[in-house]
Amino acid sequence: MSNKPRDRLRVATQKSGRLTDAGRDLLTRSGLSFRESRDRLFCYGESLPIDLLLVRDDDIPGLIAEGTCDLGFVGRNVLEEQRLERTRRGEAAPFRELRALGFGRCRLSIAVPQDMAWAGPQSLAGLRIATSYPQLLGDWLDRHGIAAQVVMLSGSVEIAPRLGTAEAICDLVSSGATLAANQLREVATVLDSEAVLIGPAQPFADERGDHADLLLRRLDGTLQVRDSKLLMLHVDRTALDAVIRLLPGIDTTPIVTALDGRSDAVALQAVCQGAITWQHLEDMKRAGARSMLVLPVEQMLA
Ligand SMILES: Nc1ncnc2c1ncn2[C@@H]1O[C@H](COP(=O)(O)OP(=O)(O)OP(=O)(O)O)[C@@H](O)[C@H]1O
Ligand SMILES: O=P(O)(O)OC[C@H]1O[C@H](OP(=O)(O)OP(=O)(O)O)[C@H](O)[C@@H]1O
Numbered sequence: 214m215s216n217k218p219r220d221r222l223r224v225a226t227q228k229s230g231r232l233t234d235a236g237r238d239l240l241t242r243s244g245l246s247f248r249e250s251r252d253r254l255f256c257y258g259e260s261l262p263i264d265l266l267l268v269r270d271d272d273i274p275g276l277i278a279e280g281t282c283d284l285g286f287v288g289r290n291v292l293e294e295q296r297l298e299r300t301r302r303g304e305a306a307p308f309r310e311l312r313a314l315g316f317g318r319c320r321l322s323i324a325v326p327q328d329m330a331w332a333g334p335q336s337l338a339g340l341r342i343a344t345s346y347p348q349l350l351g352d353w354l355d356r357h358g359i360a361a362q363v364v365m366l367s368g369s370v371e372i373a374p375r376l377g378t379a380e381a382i383c384d385l386v387s388s389g390a391t392l393a394a395n396q397l398r399e400v401a402t403v404l405d406s407e408a409v410l411i412g413p414a415q416p417f418a419d420e421r422g423d424h425a426d427l428l429l430r431r432l433d434g435t436l437q438v439r440d441s442k443l444l445m446l447h448v449d450r451t452a453l454d455a456v457i458r459l460l461p462g463i464d465t466t467p468i469v470t471a472l473d474g475r476s477d478a479v480a481l482q483a484v485c486q487g488a489i490t491w492q493h494l495e496d497m498k499r500a501g502a503r504s505m506l507v508l509p510v511e512q513m514l515a
C-alpha cells in the first residue's frame with residue numbers, strides 16, 4: 214500500500230453501471246458535491262476534501278489494496294470474490310467492508326434447467342457449472358463437499374446450459390427475470406449481496422482518517438433517515454402507553470407534549486424506522502390515537 218500522505222480522500226465508484234446512480238445519489242444526499250472533469254474519470258469534491266475516481270467496479274478492491282483510492286463503493290459479490298482470491302494465494306485481505314449501503318441488492322445463486330431434477334447440492338456432483346465468480350462458487354462447493362467442474366465465463370452466463378458448455382450456472386439474480394427467460398430455476402443461494410462501502414484493513418495515518426470519519430457519519434445519517442418517518446399524533450392520556458407500544462420501529466424515546474387547554478390528551482411525536490402501513494395507523498387509532506401525520510425525515514445527526 215502506498216504510504217504517501219494525502220490531505221484529500223479519494224473514493225472509487227463505478228463509472229457506468231448498476232451502482233452508479235444510487236451511489237452518486239447517496240453522496241449527494243450526504244451533502245457532497247463535485248466538479249466533474251472533462252473525461253468524467255475524476256470528480257473534484259467541492260463541498261468537502263473528498264474526490265471521486267470513476268472506474269470499473271472489478272478494479273475497486275485492487276485500487277484500495279494498492280492505496281490509489283482510500284474508500285470505494287462496490288458489490289459485496291465483487292469484494293468477497295476478490296477476498297477469496299487473495300486468501301487462496303495466502304494473502305490477508307488488505308480491504309474490508311465498512312458499511313452495507315442498501316442498494317444494488319441481489320444474490321449470487323445456483324440455477325439449473327427448469328426440467329432438471331434437484332435433490333439438494335449433491336445434484337451438482339460431476340456437473341459443469343458456468344460462473345463469473347469461480348472463487349465464491351468453489352468455496353460453496355467445498356463447504357458442501359461437492360466435486361464439480363467450474364467453468365469460468367465473464368458474461369452471458371445464463372446462456373451456457375443452452376449452448377451445452379455447462380449443465381448449471383452460478384450468477385447474480387435480482388428479479389429472476391433473466392433466469393426465467395433462459396428456462397432456468399434458482400435452487401440455492403451462494404451469497405446475499407448489496408453495495409457496500411469498503412476501505413483499507415489498516416486505519417489512515419494522516420488527515421484522510423478525519424475525512425473518512427466525517428464521510429461515515431454523514432452516510433450513517435443519510436442511510437438512517439432513508440427508511441425513517443416522523444409520526445405525529447394526538448392521544449388520550451389513558452391510552453398513551455397502549456399507543457406507544459404500537460409505534461412501529463422506534464429507536465428513541467417518543468416525545469410527549471401537553472396540548473394547550475387540554476388535560477385529557479397529549480401530543481406524541483416519534484421517529485419510526487421502516488414502513489408505516491395503513492394497518493399500523495388503524496391499529497393505533499383503535500387504541501386511542503387521533504390526528505395522525507406521517508412525515509418524511511430529511512436529515513438526522515446522532
Ligand atoms: N440484477 C441486479 N440487480 C441488482 N444489483 C445487481 C444486479 N446485477 C448486478 N448487481 C450489482 O451491481 C454490481 C454492478 O453490476 P454491473 O452489471 O453494473 O457490473 P459490470 O457489468 O461488472 O460493470 P463494470 O463495467 O463496472 O465492470 C454487481 O457487482 C452487483 O453487486
Ligand atoms: O434477476 P434479474 O433481475 O433478471 O437480474 C439478473 C441479471 O442482472 C445482471 O446482469 P445485467 O442486467 O447487469 O447485465 P450484464 O450481464 O451486462 O452485467 C446479472 O448478471 C443477471 O444477468
Ligand SMILES: [Mg+2]
Nearest residue numbers: 269270271272
Ligand atoms: Mg465489472
